[in-house]
Amino acid sequence: MKNINVGELRWNVVDQGVGQPLLLIHGFPLDHTMWQFQIEDLSRDFRIIAPDLRGFGASDSNDAPMSMADFADDLARLLTALDVDSPVNICGLSMGGYIAWEFWHRHPQRLSRLILCDTRAAADNTETQNTRRSTAERVLRDGTDFLARMMIPKLFDQETLAQKSALVEATRQVLLGTNPVAIAAALNGMAEREDATDWLPEIRIPALLLCGVSDSITPAEEMQQIAETMSDSQYVTIPQAGHMAPLENPRACNRALRDFLGA
Numbered sequence: 001m002k003n004i005n006v007g008e009l010r011w012n013v014v015d016q017g018v019g020q021p022l023l024l025i026h027g028f029p030l031d032h033t034m035w036q037f038q039i040e041d042l043s044r045d046f047r048i049i050a051p052d053l054r055g056f057g058a059s060d061s062n063d064a065p066m067s068m069a070d071f072a073d074d075l076a077r078l079l080t081a082l083d084v085d086s087p088v089n090i091c092g093l094s095m096g097g098y099i100a101w102e103f104w105h106r107h108p109q110r111l112s113r114l115i116l117c118d119t120r121a122a123a124d125n126t127e128t129q130n131t132r133r134s135t136a137e138r139v140l141r142d143g144t145d146f147l148a149r150m151m152i153p154k155l156f157d158q159e160t161l162a163q164k165s166a167l168v169e170a171t172r173q174v175l176l177g178t179n180p181v182a183i184a185a186a187l188n189g190m191a192e193r194e195d196a197t198d199w200l201p202e203i204r205i206p207a208l209l210l211c212g213v214s215d216s217i218t219p220a221e222e223m224q225q226i227a228e229t230m231s232d233s234q235y236v237t238i239p240q241a242g243h244m245a246p247l248e249n250p251r252a253c254n255r256a257l258r259d260f261l262g263a
């Protein structure tokens with residue numbers, strides 16, 4: 001792990017391996033540890049950069065509202081601070097995917113290939129926005145316990161929940177330990193995010209879309225449709241996995257990533 005200053009904040013980031021940079025953007029409300037199996041395997045062939053986003057994990061928070069665009073700009077600044085000036089491969093899961101769309105939109109010259117895991121392109125409807133806003137208020141008032149109870153069963157496939165209890169428990173602990181202020185900021189940021197659907201036909205760089213077969217948060221069919229709308233994309237379904245496909249079935253995910261990235 002590295003601690004690196006980006007602007008006024010101190011960031012916690014894994015910077016491991018040599019080769020083409022591969023930036024891994026974690027989902028909500030987690031941290032870089034959700035990429036543990038990708039870091040371990042892919043750092044043999046790539047320079048893996050896996051930060052804790054602002055306010056998450058061990059990175060500082062300045063308690064400011066955060067849009068997906070703010071997170072994308074943070075990552076561009078982080079790459080500069082790490083002396084990465086050539087275009088990078090970006091892989092984002094769920095909220096990390098929302099940030100990856102914004103990164104493409106705002107910093108296209110810094111991006112060479114895009115990997116989207118268990119995410120969507122469409123913005124929230126009004127009902128989802130309202131739920132996010134009330135969840136943000138509740139987490140500030142009551143803390144993270146209720147959110148862990150609500151989210152953990154939805155993040156994983158039934159088989160993962162039954163058979164990989166250490167992994168599920170580690171994820172629960174990350175969620176429970178996340179700063180409620182950062183959680184609320186990200187919930188409000190997701191509620192306000194741009195709809196990336198119209199951007200899809202304009203994305204001409206190669207893209208890989210992965211989705212766990214039993215993902216109940218982001219249905220696999222929706223990701224397949226996103227892939228069909230993009231000009232240079234591949235779609236892969238990950239078996240024995242729900243929303244946390246890279247953590248639940250790292251073998252299948254890493255194989256798809258390696259095939260796509262040519263390693």
Ligand code: MLT
Pocket residue numbers: 026027028029093094095096190217243
């Ligand atoms: C995530 O895994 O990042 C979240 O499920 C994203 C969301 O709530 O839309």
